[in-house]
Ligand SMILES: Nc1ncnc2c1ncn2[C@@H]1O[C@H](COP(=O)(O)OP(=O)(O)OP(=O)(O)O)[C@@H](O)[C@H]1O
């Protein structure tokens with residue numbers, strides 16, 4: 255039983271990281287109906303930004319709340335700027351182009367970031383700075399609450415609550431939902447849709463920035479291709495929840511994290527990555543709109 | 555202050571190789587209801603899209619003496635333009651209240667917005683009852699009321715209405731036209747696009763008849779109602 259609970263905690267912690275990244279995919283999809291393949295590489299750049307910032311500030315061996323906060327801010331800022339730049343330079347000029355062109359461009363941007371990353375950061379893995387003191391907060395024999403897992407859960411929870419507040423309780427959040435439901439009408443009502451789309455990239459990218467620090471803390475090896483697998487899983491999580499749906503992305507991320515942990519614990523770690531593809535095939539077969547996928551109601 | 559609020563001159567709109575509007579000119583004067591009638595595909599919606607900035611155009615459109623050609627759609631709202639689009643265009647997964655708040659997006663005078671919300675609820679008790687309901691679950695008639703009230707929330711000078719009677723039962727259509735008349739009687743200038751020629755001509759001070767991208771007739775609403783050509787082609791008499 256305690257073993258099981260331990261796996262649940264690990265799974266939730268992994269799942270909330272998937273959820274943070276899945277949110278970026280789902281928000282951009284909701285507003286532009288495109289899959290931003292470069293999202294996972296924005297996440298990777300966030301991890302390196304934290305790595306270099308910690309080095310530069312000399313805090314790579316000073317774990318603690320201060321370091322956590324600093325790295326979160328740096329990573330969120332860098333990711334936002336990168337997301338904003340990608341949107342402005344690569345996607346906005348193609349706003350009226352066929353969807354396929356934008357999709358191919360997104361793949362191009364992703365490859366560009368991955369290879370530029372290998373040139374600039376080097377292909378060899380780097381060790382992520384120590385973010386929080388690694389310790390056991392509570393010990394129940396075979397059930398341990400580790401500081402890193404608790405940090406992941408708390409930081410993700412705060413991010414998601416903040417996102418929920420932004421989207422449902424602020425004017426800009428209302429405009430984001432309006433643009434995703436009917437961009438032409440939103441523009442007609444006075445919304446500068448380009449600006450709202452740019453803002454959506456900022457929000458999605460900064461969540462990826464949060465995710466990169468949390469991953470760096472739990473699995474402190476970073477390298478320029480680190481975004482590929484986690485990006486894929488987060489994407490599957492978004493599809494599983496119903497792409498375009500915010501709650502769905504969180505749900506999908508948690509299911510993804512939990513089932514991965516359980517598969518590794520009770521079956522075999524060989525299936526760790528196969529699970530994502532298996533889930534993807536199952537969703538596409540049985541529920542292509544995802545768990546919370548919305549079937550638009552429209553009146554003529 | 556000139557008498558003409560909206561001035562359209564030699565307007566052309568094309569979708570790729572399709573020349574949808576072929577050089578039309580018309581005016582809307584302050585406090586008028588002007589109707590633009592025409593069959594399916596005549597170019598009514600396209601004309602409104604050009605006015606509100608969703609379609610590029612050649613020629614000139616002036617609103618309150620501002621040349622609109624270089625002004626993006628969101629800025630036109632600030633100049634006093636609002637529209638209830640074809641098919642209502644309510645945000646289906648937002649509440650009635652949120653839809654109305656989106657109508658006031660370009661404003662920042664909280665007190666004024668509150669006041670206008672209350673006025674809107676007075677005018678449409680039905681919307682008040684359903685203010686926290688998702689707009690997508692409203693009936694067609696309710697959605698049309700919402701689309702009109704949402705447009706009014708920006709306190710426009712000119713209200714564009716694209717087929718407000720579309721797909722509604724006759725009784726509801728009559729209600730919607732009552733609302734339009736009431737809004738007009740409070741001083742609103744309205745450009746009304748309709749396929750329902752009878753209702754549109756009855757309500758209008760003046761009207762234009764659009765046929766495959768060209769204006770073929772214009773005159774006072776009542777005169778057009780009596781016009782043989784109009785009676786044959788649009789009223790089915
Ligand atoms: N996005 C578009 N791309 C290509 N052609 C278009 C587009 N929108 C409209 N058209 C064409 O332009 C012409 C005018 O269309 P428009 O929608 O303005 O007509 P309408 O008078 O509003 O008709 P309805 O009463 O059916 O709404 C039509 O021939 C239509 O096929």
Ligand SMILES: [Mg+2]
Pocket residue numbers: 598599600640717
């Ligand atoms: Mg039309």
